[in-house]
Amino acid sequence: MTSATLKRRQHLLSYATKQLDFLNQPKENGEQFTSFESKLNETGLDPLKPTKIDTFQINVGYMCNLTCGHCHVDAGPDRKEIMTRETMQECIDSIKDTDISTVDLTGGAPEMNPDFRWFVEELSKIDKKVIVRSNLTIILANPKYNDLPEFFAKHKVEVVCSMPHFTRLRTDSQRGDGVFDKSITALKMLNEEGYGKEGTGLMLHLVHNPSGAFMPASQESLQKEFKKKLFDTFGIVFNDLFAITNLPISRYLDYLINSGNYENYMQKLIDSYNPDAAANVMCRNTISISWDGYLYDCDFNQMLEMKLKDENLQHIRNFDLEALEAREILVDQHCYGCTAGSGSSCGGATS
């Protein structure tokens, strides 16, 4: 596993436009992949519109202590994009008096933003449900993070953490050597605070995504198996497992191309297009905000720099919920990752 991000290496795929160009290229045999838009059209979903915006997914920065092979953010220790407290305040002001109930904090490792704790405290003051997407290992990365489980519990933060597999091999091959063992320790620390335990109200969810060029197994059967294996071997408990499909962008796209799996994987996603999953894609109820305050349909579109069509809506300082709910969602070939099989979102399967 390389430790430098695509951006640091000035890799072609670190440019959003190059990724989109690649995704729209014909196959080796000259045929074109069916366009996502035409699939949506067949199922009567084109143009794709929001249902009701319920969740603010805020990306507070691309810095991360890990450099996972599949990362769609191209996050890593060398990324410097970090949300400022001013932008966080703009987010708070925008949603304070709305029905938006949930703020989902992501990154990078969101905990590495110096204003992370301040932000969580302010969000809980305005009674929003706060979700943090944690890579677990951050809790052990530096003594200053060791009390995160306690901090999360104090603010009733819902913890959604990456745990691709219950075997060391599969987890470390995707996330780096030693990640599995650290994740296990971190999960135990969260359990000690009451996370994942019945009656505490402290929710701990795990995210599984395949360590390779294949689609995830059924969420239900994986959840059963993860629960059994993690409890029997380590005494760890958790609430739900979210099975997520890897989208063909950024470092995962780089992996697909280098391993010679790109065409087959893309075709598999297309062949597995599921209209029910398409009707439930997360961009219909979520808005994504980048570290610099721009709005996107989702974190993937953020990474592909697909800013909202209407220029007046593009930044959080011009936040207008009604107009956002009337907008058209921008789609491209990567969207097939959300609509394949049982569907995929930040909350796992969608159908």
Place this chain on the structure above:
Amino acid sequence: MSKKTYYNAEDLNKFGNISEFSPELGKKFFDYYGEVFKEGELTEREKALIALAVSHTVQCPYCIDAYTSGSLEKGATEGQMMEAVHIAAAIRGGASLVHGVQMMNKTKELLM
């Protein structure tokens, strides 16, 4: 058209095309095939692993390709998949060896 080898990986994706020359039989086969692999008393994963073992027995590269992906997609681990292949190997080996009894019977018949 590529004539380099008899087996082409891309042909796996064209499996469905066998219906072209005989639509009715093709449909019957694929309907049946679909039913067979649905979750029943055996889980989808168990079925994928059995298919993987059988693929190694019939030594069909298409089937091995399909059920390696299939097993991974049903959540099987590398260990489970290799154990399945060992089942195929054990049955094949055993099938040879058990005929050793026949050899022994015949030998005893022929020797004084």
